[in-house]
Amino acid sequence: MESSVLERTEDKAETLGVVDCDVHPAFSRPDQLSDYLPERWKQHVRDYAIRSANPLLGTLPYPRLTPGNGMRRDSWPPAGGPPASDLDFLREQLLEQCNIEIGILQPLAAGSVAFNMELGAALCSALNDWQIDKFAGPEPRLRASICIPQEDAKEAVAEIDKRVTDRRFVQIAMPPRTIEPAGRKRYWPIYEAAEHYGLPIGLHTSAFGYRPNTPSGWTSFYLEEHFAASNSLQTVMSSMILEGVFEQFPKLKIVLVEGGFSWLPSLFWRMDREWKRMRSEVPHVKRKPSEYAAENFWYTTQPIEEPEKNTHLLDILRWIGPDRLMFSTDYPHWDFDDPRYAFKVPLTPAEKNAIFRDNAMKLFRLQ
Amino acid sequence: MAKFDTTGAIDCDVHPPSPRRADLLPYLDDYWKEIVTTREVDVLEMNSFPERTLPYMRPDWKVNGGDPLEAMQKNLLDPLKLDLAILNVVSGAHALFDPYLSAAICRATNDWLIDKWLNRDSRLRASMLVPFQNVEAAVEEIERLADDKRFVQILTLSATELPLGRRIYWPIYEAAEKHGLQLGIHAGSNYRNAPSHSGFHSFLIEDHLAHTQGFATQIASLISEGVFTKYPQLKAVAIESGVTWVPPLMWRMSKDWRGARIEVPWVKDAPADIIRRHVRMTTQPFDLPDDPAEVPKALDHLLSDEMLLFSSDYPHWNFEGLDVLPEGIPDATLAKLLRDNILAAYPRLGG
Amino acid sequence: MTSAQAEVKARPKREASRHVVARVDEIAEGKSKLVNVEGRAIAIFNVKGEYLAIANRCPHEGADLCRGSVVPLIESDTPGVVRLSRHGELVRCPWHGWEFDLRTGKSWCDPSRTRVKSYDVKVERGAALVEGPYQTEVYKISVEDEYLVLEL
Numbered sequence: 001m002e003s004s005v006l007e008r009t010e011d012k013a014e015t016l017g018v019v020d021c022d023v024h025p026a027f028s029r030p031d032q033l034s035d036y037l038p039e040r041w042k043q044h045v046r047d048y049a050i051r052s053a054n055p056l057l058g059t060l061p062y063p064r065l066t067p068g069n070g071m072r073r074d075s076w077p078p079a080g081g082p083p084a085s086d087l088d089f090l091r092e093q094l095l096e097q098c099n100i101e102i103g104i105l106q107p108l109a110a111g112s113v114a115f116n117m118e119l120g121a122a123l124c125s126a127l128n129d130w131q132i133d134k135f136a137g138p139e140p141r142l143r144a145s146i147c148i149p150q151e152d153a154k155e156a157v158a159e160i161d162k163r164v165t166d167r168r169f170v171q172i173a174m175p176p177r178t179i180e181p182a183g184r185k186r187y188w189p190i191y192e193a194a195e196h197y198g199l200p201i202g203l204h205t206s207a208f209g210y211r212p213n214t215p216s217g218w219t220s221f222y223l224e225e226h227f228a229a230s231n232s233l234q235t236v237m238s239s240m241i242l243e244g245v246f247e248q249f250p251k252l253k254i255v256l257v258e259g260g261f262s263w264l265p266s267l268f269w270r271m272d273r274e275w276k277r278m279r280s281e282v283p284h285v286k287r288k289p290s291e292y293a294a295e296n297f298w299y300t301t302q303p304i305e306e307p308e309k310n311t312h313l314l315d316i317l318r319w320i321g322p323d324r325l326m327f328s329t330d331y332p333h334w335d336f337d338d339p340r341y342a343f344k345v346p347l348t349p350a351e352k353n354a355i356f357r358d359n360a361m362k363l364f365r366l367q
Numbered sequence: 368m369a370k371f372d373t374t375g376a377i378d379c380d381v382h383p384p385s386p387r388r389a390d391l392l393p394y395l396d397d398y399w400k401e402i403v404t405t406r407e408v409d410v411l412e413m414n415s416f417p418e419r420t421l422p423y424m425r426p427d428w429k430v431n432g433g434d435p436l437e438a439m440q441k442n443l444l445d446p447l448k449l450d451l452a453i454l455n456v457v458s459g460a461h462a463l464f465d466p467y468l469s470a471a472i473c474r475a476t477n478d479w480l481i482d483k484w485l486n487r488d489s490r491l492r493a494s495m496l497v498p499f500q501n502v503e504a505a506v507e508e509i510e511r512l513a514d515d516k517r518f519v520q521i522l523t524l525s526a527t528e529l530p531l532g533r534r535i536y537w538p539i540y541e542a543a544e545k546h547g548l549q550l551g552i553h554a555g556s557n558y559r560n561a562p563s564h565s566g567f568h569s570f571l572i573e574d575h576l577a578h579t580q581g582f583a584t585q586i587a588s589l590i591s592e593g594v595f596t597k598y599p600q601l602k603a604v605a606i607e608s609g610v611t612w613v614p615p616l617m618w619r620m621s622k623d624w625r626g627a628r629i630e631v632p633w634v635k636d637a638p639a640d641i642i643r644r645h646v647r648m649t650t651q652p653f654d655l656p657d658d659p660a661e662v663p664k665a666l667d668h669l670l671s672d673e674m675l676l677f678s679s680d681y682p683h684w685n686f687e688g689l690d691v692l693p694e695g696i697p698d699a700t701l702a703k704l705l706r707d708n709i710l711a712a713y714p715r716l717g718g
Numbered sequence: 719m720t721s722a723q724a725e726v727k728a729r730p731k732r733e734a735s736r737h738v739v740a741r742v743d744e745i746a747e748g749k750s751k752l753v754n755v756e757g758r759a760i761a762i763f764n765v766k767g768e769y770l771a772i773a774n775r776c777p778h779e780g781a782d783l784c785r786g787s788v789v790p791l792i793e794s795d796t797p798g799v800v801r802l803s804r805h806g807e808l809v810r811c812p813w814h815g816w817e818f819d820l821r822t823g824k825s826w827c828d829p830s831r832t833r834v835k836s837y838d839v840k841v842e843r844g845a846a847l848v849e850g851p852y853q854t855e856v857y858k859i860s861v862e863d864e865y866l867v868l869e870l
Contacts, residue, residue: 065626065627065629065630176564176565177564177565178565179565179566180565180566181563181565181566181568181569181573182565183569184569209564209565210565210566211560211561211563211564211565211566212560212561212564213564213584214526214530214560214580214581214584214585214588215525215526215556215560215561215562215563215577215580215581215584216526216527216528216529216530216531216559216560216581216584216585216588217527217528217529217530217559217560218530219530219584219587219588219591220530220532220533220588220591220592221591221592221627221630221631222627222630223587223591223620223623223624223627223628223630223631223634224530224584224587224588224591226623226627227583227584227587227616227619227620227623228580228583228584228587230619231564231580231583231584232563232564232565234576234577234579234580235563235564235565235573235577235580238573238576238577239563239565239568239569239573242569242570242572242573243569260615260619262614262615262618262619263612263615265611265656265665266579266609266611266612266615266654267576267579267612269611269654269655269656269657270576270579270609270611270612270654271576272657273652273654274572274575274576275572277422277423277684278420278422278571278572278575280422281422281570281571281572282570282572303619303622303623305615305618305619305622306618306621306622307614307618307668308617308618308621308639308670309667309670312614312667312668315664315665315668319656319661334626335623335626
């Protein structure tokens with residue numbers, strides 16, 4: 001950070017609304033999702049809980065640095081309930097204050113990663129009903145994501161089929177820490193459906209999966225974990241490209257959510273260098289890997305990297321291309337990015353419109 | 368005519384072929400001779416980093432049954448007019464489960480390096496193999512060879528059984544620091560853990576890509592656990608890492624540190640500053656933009672010209688002819704990375 | 719030197735102004751209050767009976783520092799061995815957790831470049847304030863109460 005930004009005043013000139021690609025709605029009480037579950041699963045959750053690879057039930061093994069598992073301290077609604085559970089306060093604190101014209105919901109509750117896959121499918125369906133009932137239904141500025149049990153591709157496709165006619169769902173949500181690398185054929189039916197319907201798939205960084213968060217096992221600290229978790233997005237990209245997913249589904253659109261973006265150019269260069277040398281191992285990959293990235297991938301901006309020299313971020317932006325980046329706040333989490341201040345470098349009006357609005361409008365067909 | 372004048376340079380990553388059982392037998396005691404023979408411990412080639420990977424073998428550097436040292440002299444040391452070169456044996460010793468067997472293989476490999484390489488060419492230096500599976504034996508091995516200044520660092524992998532910062536490894540770092548040995552981290556995994564958050568990959572090329580995740584998380588672990596606080600003279604050298612994954616790690620960790628430092632208050636400075644002080648990267652392979660005009664920008668992101676250490680990664684095929692560095696590196700950076708940075712990084716090189 | 723620069727340099731220093739911003743009993747120990755003085759948002763903290771004031775907006779992304787948590791300084795020289803000092807003298811931003819020293823406005827992690835303005839606050843008896851000069855729009859000064867007076 002350079003001191004020149006410190007005295008910067010609020011930018012009052014913003015007129016066009018922002019599209020926020022990462023808003024986390026919350027339950028108003030811990031068992032709220034059960035209201036949307038069939039009786040059989042309601043009882044199951046009550047008697048056996050929702051078990052996943054997080055070693056602790058309902059607690060994070062890497063405790064966050066703010067209450068509520070890492071919430072903005074000022075995000076508790078005055079009327080009660082956890083952050084982002086009260087639609088009125090979400091409207092006020094996020095949509096109004098940050099001039100958000102459209103916010104895309106990314107539910108983080110364990111549906112897709114529940115060990116019991118039948119339960120997982122029921123949870124995903126419940127999450128989809130809940131998003132519409134509590135958020136995207138009453139508030140047209142909020143749009144929903146189709147949560148899917150990706151490890152059971154048949155069930156996942158059934159859920160997509162069931163929701164796709166409701167245009168309030170604008171993407172498919174799938175966790176990046178899949179049981180197998182995301183490019184493997186077991187997930188291809190999902191990609192086929194997504195391409196068929198023209199729905200992007202958003203893969204949001206997740207704190208828990210089936211494997212350690214580093215290739216050397218589990219980290220000790222949140223400081224390491226927070227960065228390591230977003231490495232899963234690199235694996236999504238390289239696996240999907242190198243398994244030939246985009247040769248099969250050339251119109252498939254992938255959004256990598258909440259991993260920042262500064263690591264991308266280095267990965268592009270590395271993929272291309274290795275492919276040049278090793279392409280005989282993956283003859284089904286016809287083009288330079290970075291070319292698939294340039295056509296099939298988009299990235300949300302939060303948590304935005306903050307180089308010590310601000311202008312270094314412009315190099316990164318230029319190497320990725322401003323047409324691939326989409327702004328996100330991650331509201332109400334502690335590492336929230338405010339659209340007015342997140343970018344510490346001057347963007348051109350064209351870059352600004354693209355990143356804060358147009359790229360997402362076009363990708364999610366929001367108009 | 369080579370594009371770079373490497374006269375007097377120090378090459379920080381040169382690979383002898385990894386020794387086979389027949390090579391190591393003279394350096395094993397009777398018990399281990401019996402064990403490696405009966406139990407057929409011979410080729411220790413790692414699945415994460417097969418030595419045989421054809422696309423990375425330079426056809427014009429084939430040894431064809433001759434003396435690999437002579438080939439190295441002819442192909443690399445002589446034509447590049449190198450002053451010194453550091454030998455790195457990428458050994459499956461890191462992947463063996465038996466803590467005593469791995470210690471025996473490390474010892475024998477080090478003795479083989481002394482006898483067959485270091486003693487035969489005064490330009491050679493080496494990384495010492497130590498068994499991280501057996502911390503006591505690793506410390507013993509460091510003490511056993513500490514007086515041989517030709518060993519300039521200990522060697523481990525970018526993906527290990529536990530993150531490298533864990534306290535269990537601290538006696539190794541204590542011994543290394545005491546003797547001025549640095550911590551070399553070479554690309555590779557012993558497959559104690561899958562190389563990705565989603566398990567094993569289909570293709571070797573994916574493993575190659577994922578090494579940067581290994582390096583980044585090892586560095587993050589060394590910082591967060593306080594290894595550099597506890598052992599301030601220790602440096603970590605990322606070997607065959609690709610280099611440009613470093614600035615994004617610096618930015619992300621420094622940002623998170625401002626809010627999360629109370630979790631690890633012994634991390635007293637911004638991680639970017641700690642990385643600049645304690646982390647070094649060898650220059651091949653090097654992930655850079657195609658356009659040489661963009662290269663200085665990518666390097667400027669480090670905000671340091673002290674971090675790059677020249678390497679050829681011999682005999683791997685990363686470059687043509689003797690054009691051992693990528694184009695576009697600014698002259699001032701080049702001047703430092705060929706020698707000065709290396710002498711500063713490795714106290715045992717006598718710099 | 720161009721004339722424009724000369725003009726800027728020659729601009730006379732603004733007269734300090736004094737503002738009555740709160741009655742002392744409005745801010746409990748360990749708590750804060752947000753006040754607006756001449757268009758500036760200022761957070762006033764009660765640190766063990768002492769009143770410290772800093773600009774309210776975090777220079778990072780604009781969060782309200784008055785809504786941050788008031789914390790001690792946490793330090794360590796050895797992994798696993800931690801010491802606390804200066805209880806209540808730092809505020810941790812409610813968003814990204816950056817710590818600011820309430821006495822100086824400097825951030826703990828980047829004191830030279832990342833800082834907020836700090837202001838002088840004095841506790842004064844109403845009786846003294848009736849003499850003036852001070853500015854207050856909100857407070858009817860009663861001679862027997864104590865007030866916080868902020869200097870801009």
